[in-house]
Amino acid sequence: MYYIEDRKMEVIADQLHTSRSSVSRLISYARQSGLVDIRIRSTADGISRLQWEVKLAFGITPHIIPCAEDMGAVERLERVGRYAGKLVNQFVRPGMIVGVAWGSTMSAVSRHVQLRPMSDLTVVQLNGAAYEESAAIGYAAELLERFAGAFSARIEPFTVPAFFDDPATKQAMWRERSIRRIRDIQARMDVAIFSVGDPLSVIPGHVYRGSYLTATDHAALLELGVVGDVATKFYRADGSSDGIPLNDRSSGPELDILRTVQRRVAIVADPGKCHSLKGALAAGLITDLLMDEQTARNLLRSTNVHPD
Numbered sequence: 001m002y003y004i005e006d007r008k009m010e011v012i013a014d015q016l017h018t019s020r021s022s023v024s025r026l027i028s029y030a031r032q033s034g035l036v037d038i039r040i041r042s043t044a045d046g047i048s049r050l051q052w053e054v055k056l057a058f059g060i061t062p063h064i065i066p067c068a069e070d071m072g073a074v075e076r077l078e079r080v081g082r083y084a085g086k087l088v089n090q091f092v093r094p095g096m097i098v099g100v101a102w103g104s105t106m107s108a109v110s111r112h113v114q115l116r117p118m119s120d121l122t123v124v125q126l127n128g129a130a131y132e133e134s135a136a137i138g139y140a141a142e143l144l145e146r147f148a149g150a151f152s153a154r155i156e157p158f159t160v161p162a163f164f165d166d167p168a169t170k171q172a173m174w175r176e177r178s179i180r181r182i183r184d185i186q187a188r189m190d191v192a193i194f195s196v197g198d199p200l201s202v203i204p205g206h207v208y209r210g211s212y213l214t215a216t217d218h219a220a221l222l223e224l225g226v227v228g229d230v231a232t233k234f235y236r237a238d239g240s241s242d243g244i245p246l247n248d249r250s251s252g253p254e255l256d257i258l259r260t261v262q263r264r265v266a267i268v269a270d271p272g273k274c275h276s277l278k279g280a281l282a283a284g285l286i287t288d289l290l291m292d293e294q295t296a297r298n299l300l301r302s303t304n305v306h307p308d
Contacts, residue, residue: 066293091193195267
C-alpha cells in the first residue's frame with residue numbers, strides 16, 4: 001500500500017483499522033528486516049542526457065520517468081501513471097478544452113491526476129468506446145470523470161461506437177447536431193492527452209484485445225503495414241495514414257485535426273511500443289512525450305542513437 005500504491009499512512013491506518021503510528025512502525029520494521037530494500041540510484045545526469053538526446057532526435061519535449069530496467073509491466077505502468085498524473089497538471093490552464101483518449105495507460109494516469117480545480121475547463125472524449133459485446137462506455141466515462149473531477153471540469157462524452165460497421169453509418173451519424181457539437185469541441189482543443197496503441201505489443205491494449213476488431217481487421221492492419229494508432233486512428237511506420245479503410249470506420253479524430261492541436265501529450269509505459277511510438281512521431285502527432293526510462297533508451301537505439 002505504501003510503496004507500490006502510494007497511499008498515505010493515514011489511509012492505510014484507516015483501512016487496516018489501526019493507528020498511524022502502528023503503520024509507521026510496520027514500515028520501519030519492513031526496512032530494518034530487509035523485507036523492503038531501498039536503493040538510491042544517481043540517475044539525474046543520465047535522465048537529463050536521455051531527454052536532451054530524445055529532444056534532439058525528434059524535436060519534441062520529452063519527460064523521462066526513472067524506472068529500473070527489470071521492472072515488471074504492471075509496476076512500470078503504475079509508476080508512469082503516478083508520475084504522469086502529476087506532470088499533466090502543467091499542461092492544463094483555466095478556460096482550456098482538454099481532449100482525452102481512453103485506454104490502459106490513460107486509465108492508470110487518471111487514477112493519479114492531482115487535484116487542481118480550475119474555472120471554465122472542459123474535458124472532451126476523443127473517440128467512442130462502444131462495441132458489440134459490451135457498451136464499454138462506462139470504462140471511458142470513469143476515466144473522464146477522474147480527469148474532470150481533479151480539475152472541476154465539465155465533461156463532454158462522445159457516446160458513439162469505437163468503430164462503425166459501415167462508413168456510411170458513420171457519415172450519417174456525423175451529420176447529427178449532437179455529434180457535430182462534440183466534434184466541433186474536439187476541433188477547438190487546446191491540449192490532447194493520449195497514449196499509443198500497438199497491434200504487435202506483447203501486452204495489447206483494449207482496442208486490440210477486445211472485440212473491437214475482427215480477425216479480418218487485424219489481418220488487414222498487418223497487411224497494410226500499420227504499426228499503431230492514436231485514439232483508434234491508425235498509421236504506418238512512416239506516419240502515413242492514407243489508404244487504411246478501418247480509419248473510415250473509426251470514431252477517433254482525423255489525424256490532420258489532431259496535428260492542429262497546440263499541445264499533444266503522449267504517455268507511453270511500454271518499451272515494446274517503440275515502433276508505434278516512432279510512427280506517431282513521424283506523423284507529427286506528439287509535442288510532449290512522457291515515457292519511462294527504458295522506452296526512451298529503446299526509442300533512441302531504434303534510431304541508431306545508442307545511449308550509455
